[in-house]
Amino acid sequence: MNAIAALSPYASALAKSGTERHTLSVLVDNEPGVLARVVGLFSGRGYNIESLTVAEVAHGEHLSRITIVTTGTPEVIDQITHQLERIVPIHKVTDLSMQDRVIERELAMIKVHGTGEHRSEALRLSEAFHAKVIDATIESFIFELTGSPAKIDDFVDLMRPIGLVEISRTGVAAITRGAKGM
Amino acid sequence: MSKQMTGAEMIVEALKDQGVDTVFGYPGGAVLPIYDALFQQNAVQHVLVRHEQGAAHAAEGYARSTGKVGVLLVTSGPGATNAITGLADALLDSIPLVCLTGQVPTHLIGSDAFQECDTVGITRHCTKHNYLVRSIEDLPRILHEAFYVARSGRPGPVVVDLPKDVQFALGLYQGPLNVQHKTYQPKLKGDADRIREAVEMMAKAKRPVIYSGGGVINSGPHASKLLRELVELTGFPITSTLMGLGAYPASGDNWLGMLGMHGTYEANHTMHDCDVMIAIGARFDDRITGRLDAFSPGSKKIHIDIDPSSINKTVKIDLAIVGDCANVLGDMISVWRAEGLKADEEALAGWWKQIDHWRARKSLAYRASKTTIKPQYAVQRLYELTKDRDTYITTEVGQHQMWAAQHYHFEEPNRWMTSGGLGTMGYGLPAAIGTQMAHPKSLVIDIAGEASILMNMQEMSTAVQYRLPVKIFILNNEYMGMVRQWQELLHGGRYSESYSAALPDFVKLAEAYGGKGIRCSDPAELDRAILEMIDYPGPVIFDCIVSKEENCFPMIPSGKAHNEMILAELSDDAGVEIGSIIDEKGKMLV
């Protein structure tokens, strides 16, 4: 939408404000095709997905929770929320970024290659970040790290010059603080 | 009340329980059990179309002219893909449809079986919702749910994909009594505080306008009644989109005509200069707004819509009320009365004076001719000769559609069936067939273009088979006129592929199908010929030969604002090159 809006004289006055990053929590009926509906909405309407996670959260009721990190102007984020609400098997859409206190966590597994000084440096840093060693050979480690996406980014940046081989990240799961549910 | 039966029998049973009397369809291998079940009963009539796209548009015409859900039945693979244009059309115009598609047996799904296609995958983006029925236990619930989803909230098309083994399987049928959808519960009642606030804004308005749309028609005839009442109470001017024509009567004193790209001068200027705009079941489509940053710049905007995603989609709204039009209008009227509110009569009188000044421009005027039939004249005569009858109008897409919207005047809702959002050429004839099925005694006319009509011409056979006396009134300008007009305005008059070459002889074509053909090219003969068409008791193709290079005005050129309309008189002035009015950015728009 943004790229087109920039060109078009129909460009909405709405699209002028700055882009923000939002985390949406979407409670859906866990039925075949529901993920395709959500992902198809984003591709079909030209919205961004930075990360997306999904898993069943209430087995008996067949409920899954999808957490989507997206970017857009506040007006676009508002549209995304309402467009998601139109999807029939969706129970509830919550823009967690609009809640005052939200916790975001991501899990990453990070494979690092190195010997000698590099190896011990990697291990020292992993301790500072509270990363766990979940696999090791004489010349490599795999670290498991849970934290905010920013913390994982920081750790990955530090590992890069040391000998980063590959990363696998889950994408963000998020929840609000306090006693109340979504 | 549950009964043991096959899946195919359940489908017919569910149709009956949902009050369906007519199904438009086309058979094939994957739906044979359903056709067998249809064969053995009389409650549901099947109408055999000649192409599945025709079934979808016929169901749309049926739905729009009755307010009920339209139903179509098609086979797997090509049957389903042929129906897709109609589904996309119904989605954009918010028309309630249930489309039953056959599918290969469940154990063959995914194996590239004969006539297999991923129907739920393909139709996901052009339906409100869709279902693949994987077991007979789910079938009754899904069928009833499909009708519920199609008709509730903002209506739309729903596909139910039915594998052949499920059609044969035995199971227990359940009636529709207890359909309580667990997730889909649209909000129908408007927020009371906001309604109060809206009504107070209206009472203070100096230059108000009501902009109503297809949502009022979707909401049912009662909503139109309430809309009229609100206009009466307030004395506000009212305009409507293409999709909302008929909700307020064209003969009403406060009527400004249609707004938007081909709307009237007065409607667009009123929108541009108003201080309070009340949008009711309309979605600020780009045909309405023109250039967004110049759209009604000085107004406070109230928007009533059942779909929260319609609000703030393209235009910033100051006061949004989510709810069904009839409910919200009813509440607004009660508050207005209860609080003894009065419109600002003095300001309104000045506003009307200004509006009358715009009206005086007579923006729908055109240069009359004694030698050739002007298309606008043809629609005017058609209107005069049919307005006192029980008439329904459908259209194809192009200039003729806009002339129909401008010059045929609607007094009631559900009388006007046109493809607005998708703009589907080939919509009008099948839609007329669907409308005629629902209203067998009424006069149903498809105002057509010679290019569009050929897109679903085959449905003439359907009309003949079912003795449906639909009238196809072709404004034959030998051009894809709307395309030609844009090429004239934007592409230096290079008429690339827009000439309708090698046209059939429409009179002979009508006769070949078993209908009647009439041709008229003389304005003096037109009335007589139209009456002959009306009086003929069967389907007619009327080949009305009109002037070839007429343009449809007024027009807001792409990328321009409401107060930058081009009027016919300007286009006639020597030396004014309309092509030069539209800038490079405007040319990129559609």
Ligand SMILES: Cc1cc2nc3c(=O)[nH]c(=O)nc-3n(C[C@H](O)[C@H](O)[C@H](O)COP(=O)(O)OP(=O)(O)OC[C@H]3O[C@@H](n4cnc5c(N)ncnc54)[C@H](O)[C@@H]3O)c2cc1C
């Ligand atoms: C060649 C061509 C030219 C065109 N030129 C014009 C033109 O000049 N002027 C023009 O007006 N159109 C024109 N159109 C049509 C245009 O493209 C749009 O289809 C039309 O303007 C949309 O009408 P609408 O806003 O009433 O919305 P609709 O598409 O009818 O949508 C209805 C709105 O009401 C809401 N709604 C539905 N049900 C309810 C309910 N029960 N209660 C409350 N809200 C409800 C929906 O959520 C939606 O927002 C043209 C089309 C073509 C093909």
Ligand SMILES: Cc1ncc(C[n+]2csc(CCOP(=O)(O)OP(=O)(O)O)c2C)c(N)n1
């Ligand atoms: C299926 C489809 N294809 C192409 C178009 C683009 N299009 C819009 S109007 C038009 C010309 C219609 O010509 P005709 O039916 O003769 O109507 P006229 O404009 O001449 O009244 C075309 C090709 C369309 N709307 N639908």
Ligand SMILES: [Mg+2]
């Ligand atoms: Mg034509």
